[in-house]
Each structure stands twice: as structure tokens, then as C-alpha cells.
Amino acid sequence: MSTSVSNAFKDIQLENEELKVVEDIFSEGTYKKGETILHVNEKVYYQYYVVKGCLRTFFMDAKGKEHTIQFAIHDWWISDYIGYFSESESVLAIECITDAIVLKVAKNDLDNIYEKVPKIEHFFRKKLERSTVRFQKRILNNLVLSAKERYHLFLQTYPNIEQQIKNYHLASYLGITTESLSRIRKEVS
Structure with a gap:
């Protein structure tokens, strides 16, 4: 694990x-493709660093429709940060898109370190700043960019992961239907 922590x-x-x-x-945790490592309404204890694999966070609306919030690939961090920082139950689920190896850290342990x-505190503050910028840019892009622009x-x-994820995961991340995604892919190729 020393190498994994050093890489993180x-x-x-x-x-x-x-x-x-x-x-x-x-x-360190090892998970199989399709495994859910955090379920909705569970207490959120950990954030995860992806050593290997691809994970996603998603939200299920009242109609049962999934909305993918984030994908996390090698060298990315992922969690339900609402639950993690507020020490409450999760509103998001985390699913392994591929087999995955992650490092996990509990909030109370991180606070102590x-x-x-x-x-480490400086590192996580900078990481949080960059993450906040990315999420705000994503919100703005979803408001002003066309579906085709969001796809590009x-x-x-996320270079090289399109083949690893299901069409409906990508469509839900982009906020479009799978039919629209197919149409955009045809236009692009």
C-alpha cells in the first residue's frame, strides 16, 4: 500500500x-465491477482515492431516473461529499464501473492527521478548491453548452473511458437520453 499512498x-x-x-x-479496498461501495441513506464515513479502475457517483430522482454526478478514474478522489463533510447519510451512491482498487480514509482520521x-491539510484544501472549480464549471457548462459540446x-x-462505461451512464452524466447520445456519436463520426 505504501506505493499507492505515495502516489496519492x-x-x-x-x-x-x-x-x-x-x-x-x-x-485499501478491492471491489468488483458492478459493486456498490456506498448506498443511498448510508452513513458516509470515507472518501476514496482511485488506485485502479473507474467509479461513479449517482443520484436517483423520485421517478427512479439515475443522474450520474461524477466519474472517478485513476488518481481521482470520489465520495458523497455532502454526507462526508456533514457527517450525515448519503444522498448519492458510488458504484464500480470496472474492477477497482481504492484507498479510503475516514473523516475523523483525516481531521486528526x-x-x-x-x-496534508494544505493538500486537501487545494484539492477541494480545484474540485469546487470543476463542479461549478460543470454546472455552468450544463446550463449553456449544447449536448454535443458537453459530449466533446x-x-x-475523461479520455479513454468511454468504452468502459455504459451508454446510459454517459447519457445520464450529460443530462440527455441514450437516443440523443447515439445521434451525437453518429454526427461526430
Whole structure:
């Protein structure tokens, strides 16, 4: 796991003692394709770093329609951050699109490590800032871009995963029907 933790924090210089403290709070999980690692209405204890694989968060509306919020591939972080930061039950589910290996960290452990390794708090603050920017850009793009433009943006953001995900996952992420997605793909090719 040391290599995985080192990779998760490759953007910061950790001393050996600091790395050991960080390694002690992260645990590794292995999940199979199709497995749900967080169900709606469960208490959210962890956020996950994707070592290998592809995961997605999604929301199910009152009519039973799925809305994919995020895909997470190698070197991305994922959770139901509403539940994670508010220490409440999840409103999102997390599903493995492929077999996956993740590192997971509980919020209370992460809060404790901020005291011991301040570099980690800085790292997560910067990560949260970048994530907030990405989510706001996504909201704005969904409001102003055409479905075709959103599809092109998806291909730029998530290169090489289109073949790994189901059409309805991608369509729900883009906010369109699977028929519209098929039409856009035909226009593009």
C-alpha cells in the first residue's frame, strides 16, 4: 500500500515519518465491477482515492431516473461529499464501473492527521478548491453548452473511458437520453 499512498500524495514532499502517519490512516479496498461501495441513506464515513479502475457517483430522482454526478478514474478522489463533510447519510451512491482498487480514509482520521501532518491539510484544501472549480464549471457548462459540446468536453475530461462505461451512464452524466447520445456519436463520426 505504501506505493499507492505515495502516489496519492505525489504532489507534496512527505518525510518518511509523515508518510508512515498517512499510511496508517488509509486502508485499501478491492471491489468488483458492478459493486456498490456506498448506498443511498448510508452513513458516509470515507472518501476514496482511485488506485485502479473507474467509479461513479449517482443520484436517483423520485421517478427512479439515475443522474450520474461524477466519474472517478485513476488518481481521482470520489465520495458523497455532502454526507462526508456533514457527517450525515448519503444522498448519492458510488458504484464500480470496472474492477477497482481504492484507498479510503475516514473523516475523523483525516481531521486528526491534519494536526500531525499540516502538509496534508494544505493538500486537501487545494484539492477541494480545484474540485469546487470543476463542479461549478460543470454546472455552468450544463446550463449553456449544447449536448454535443458537453459530449466533446466529456471526452477531453475523461479520455479513454468511454468504452468502459455504459451508454446510459454517459447519457445520464450529460443530462440527455441514450437516443440523443447515439445521434451525437453518429454526427461526430
